[in-house]
Amino acid sequence: MTVRIGVIGTGNMGADHIRNLQRFVAGSQVTVVADYNRATADAVAAESGARVAADGDALIADDEVDAVIIASHDSTHYAYALAAVAAGKPTMCEKPLAPTLAECEEIVAAEAAAGGNLLSLGFMRRFDPAHTELKAAIDAGVIGQVLRVTGASRNVVSYPDTTSESIITNSVIHELDSIPWLLGSPVTSVAWLAGRATSKVPEGVADPSLTLLRTADGGLTSAAMYVNAEYGYDLRTEVLGEKGALSLTDPALVAVDLGRHRSTGYPLDWRPRFADAYRLELGAWVASVADGTRSPLASAADGLAASRVAAAVITSMHEAGRWIEVTR
Amino acid sequence: MTVRIGVIGTGNMGADHIRNLQRFVAGSQVTVVADYNRATADAVAAESGARVAADGDALIADDEVDAVIIASHDSTHYAYALAAVAAGKPTMCEKPLAPTLAECEEIVAAEAAAGGNLLSLGFMRRFDPAHTELKAAIDAGVIGQVLRVTGASRNVVSYPDTTSESIITNSVIHELDSIPWLLGSPVTSVAWLAGRATSKVPEGVADPSLTLLRTADGGLTSAAMYVNAEYGYDLRTEVLGEKGALSLTDPALVAVDLGRHRSTGYPLDWRPRFADAYRLELGAWVASVADGTRSPLASAADGLAASRVAAAVITSMHEAGRWIEVTR
């Protein structure tokens, strides 16, 4: 059986998903696309052989769409997710599930009422071979009981109009899903702090910043973020256990000796780093849709959990860095 | 259009190809399989939903086979390749193209007579992201004119009944294709030498060994091979140019700190190292078959070229290590 997929949002992320589906995901076919910007949708449709739907709602309702990918603007996720659940169609939604906690909760409730297993969240780190190998080693007890996690994420430059809060909801959010997933333990309380900000951001924006997470297993995580790091897209994680430590290696493939230096390259953004992860994630999702089995991706509940942690981090930010309990 | 694929040989390599096609290659379907060992073929067929053909010839002739993969024993490649060419079906053949030079030449001539672009060779390094990035940097002139290449390949343990010659035709053969491909320059002469052999091989088998290659661009390559290295599957390549050098990095994903050591792992064989390469190779091959475009894989001529170099290396081995010109 071929899974016929409709893709809402044909910007960078959506177009990447379409190219990956067409080349690297057996048993899938992109049949319909939609975008707020009709010209973009037309161009992608021409390249991919898909039809263009009038809008996301029409796409979800389309008879030639078995499953939906939501890669449109964050502000549209809530309505499309609810519509997809109502239509009973398996859906992969890019993070966040919805902009507000109340909306996330409404979606999770709607999905549960519809029988569950309809919504998947695109936290692609869960399919990155480095992250899955890291999790497997933790689970195998290689380092004993986990005590500490130290993470650092850097982007080259921030999005326009970045705020201290949007850095949490757009960028730190990946850590807020990946840390509890790696440890198999939910985040229970958080604190946020920052030092001197880079001169590249306007007054009042905190970049870099440091988010501290306590998980139910007693682990303490420091998640450092710098979205204007300039030098490259860089992601580091170390997990310290009672008797040892695990860390992600530098993923560069080729080293260059030149001009008194040995160097490896950093990509401009996260996409080269996660190219394989995106292919594996889409393949796993399509296979679960085709087989009618439980999606191995992050669930709507996982998306809600990450959003709850993000909300608590922002509360700490607004309350002088004090520790905030995460609501359940 | 879905490309219907028949796979001859359902051992490790063939079974891996089938799993990759089914999950990660859009637009492909494995319809028929065949194996000398009927039980193996039946098991793979049951898992994959393919039919079992009586033998490779029947598979090639099958109406539901648009394209063929030859992953059976080396000794069968010659006959199946000729049959596939006669049937006019695009075919990916694992190396070697055929056991003898004369057979390789006959196959290349038959393919040319049939119009060409039917046969592709499974030299998967050409699709490994590390190797393609290395080649791109060479081609971009990052290090200037290439002067030297230093390669080292290690396997954990040799195949049963390994001989000094079979180490060249089975293992060093990958270097004999990848070096001229990386440099864009054919091998013109070769020499072979060895020192003390490991005590793990019988008297008369040379392992480790060192193969020296001169390419038309004046480059000198040292390709070291040790098939009983025990410590892990390991592959290293450094390309030295006038003003700098390029080298492949350690592909390990996770580092472990434990018991007074920091370590990364080596795989038991080449398959984890090239998992991504195999998926990309199969995807590129299927796309070229579907589109009727030129296959981007190594060609039958490339396979013949590698076999000619291997033959010259073996001549050097038998003639006290003297330099041997490679015939064209």
Next chain:
Amino acid sequence: MTVRIGVIGTGNMGADHIRNLQRFVAGSQVTVVADYNRATADAVAAESGARVAADGDALIADDEVDAVIIASHDSTHYAYALAAVAAGKPTMCEKPLAPTLAECEEIVAAEAAAGGNLLSLGFMRRFDPAHTELKAAIDAGVIGQVLRVTGASRNVVSYPDTTSESIITNSVIHELDSIPWLLGSPVTSVAWLAGRATSKVPEGVADPSLTLLRTADGGLTSAAMYVNAEYGYDLRTEVLGEKGALSLTDPALVAVDLGRHRSTGYPLDWRPRFADAYRLELGAWVASVADGTRSPLASAADGLAASRVAAAVITSMHEAGRWIEVTR
């Protein structure tokens, strides 16, 4: 002129200093030693050709002692430092300067009254080639304005009777000197926190722990410490600036490929890591004594500053992790 040196305390640290002076510090001679344990002093004296003094006070007063090294138990530093200042003899004291802040302040005042430049503190990181190269790059502006420092220190096993407080005064103290030295900016406020403790420590001991430091330049430092890390002595530092980052590399000299792993070794304690630093530190100190120039080692004031920060960290520990201003 040969500087005649008396060494108080002939345990591991003192004996190492004596060996280094005898072999690698030109212009020095160890003339007198003293130790609470007379047998130890006798053994070291026999090996080194030095005389044994009755006690530290007698050593300080000895006519054949031009300069003093205090490497005895922490509890003795206060009295010996004051005696050495009173005798007007240049003295290198291992950290801490004294157990209490009041004692440190008294020593600093006494030294100032005596004209200054008598006391040096053995914060050897200041002479480690890796740390001096790191500081030089910061000072050269390679990464722009410093924003964040992330440090991690691990020991194999804690000293007997370790407490959460002694981890700060014995181990974290090195960070409390090296961070302001690297940044050229004093620590202004601190906070301390911990998560789950290793099962290897008694109830109530916090290990690992995390010390946060704010420096006058606005920088925020996270200094992680785990004294029962088991896997090896390990020290990591990353300094993040506006446009880039600097980090210490793995100092291992030889990599081993064996048994499916590539590994480098960790030492059992800090001494191999800082062997070169100790030689360079002693050489620089002896040269300054011989030349009558200002000691390039950490000063008594630096030692007092580190102790003030340590006291503030312990206050934070006792006050639920709240931020504490460092007194001047």
Next chain:
Amino acid sequence: MTVRIGVIGTGNMGADHIRNLQRFVAGSQVTVVADYNRATADAVAAESGARVAADGDALIADDEVDAVIIASHDSTHYAYALAAVAAGKPTMCEKPLAPTLAECEEIVAAEAAAGGNLLSLGFMRRFDPAHTELKAAIDAGVIGQVLRVTGASRNVVSYPDTTSESIITNSVIHELDSIPWLLGSPVTSVAWLAGRATSKVPEGVADPSLTLLRTADGGLTSAAMYVNAEYGYDLRTEVLGEKGALSLTDPALVAVDLGRHRSTGYPLDWRPRFADAYRLELGAWVASVADGTRSPLASAADGLAASRVAAAVITSMHEAGRWIEVTR
């Protein structure tokens, strides 16, 4: 007892030795210096407090010289070494022992006639902590019986008037001593070859080049040399044994993340790489002189052995790369 040292040759190498002796070698004093260029000798003498002798012969005869360092031009080593032996003074001579094999043999014979243990050769790799750790691991059997060694040495730029032969006698010579020292097995035969030369050298100069060595233990070594590598001073060694491999790590101390790259630096020449080795070598030599024990440095016989291998390499170079037996 203080060893009074006379240093012949106050160029870069001699001046470095003097500075190291004055700061980092206890029990030594540089009393007399000499140089072909009197102004250079005067400047060094003024800085170091040494006297200037009229010439090397006067220095060797000087009553205030207990031991001699020969760091003058290669062409002078023969005469000074013989004079020092005749004077019965312990002498450290920079490589080569003498320009011709006949001269080397004469010196070795003269030293033997004088009772031996007078001459040491400055092959400083034997005191480099990385090389000594590598040798210790080989000797401990970590990787089993050694089968292969792969070395690569690169300089930034060649000396003026470099020839294919001088690359062997000036640069490859270090490998010709360090390989048999590491393996504990003499070189028995050699071959030399080269591919395309860099455009930076005149017609007829072979750079890069490859020297192959067979040792008595059956090991095969490939020693690659490129003296115009431009990118940095770089030295790599891998030793492959039956069950594993050992390799020197990148000695850089600080990594820099900047402008889309992570990099470590290469020095302009070998001196920073071997700063510690020179200090340890001088310390060990002076200690052996003071104690009247056997010098732990390379002996005159080792220097002769390396020169014999170099002569054989040059013979191979002149005879189309054929294998040449090394005379004993």
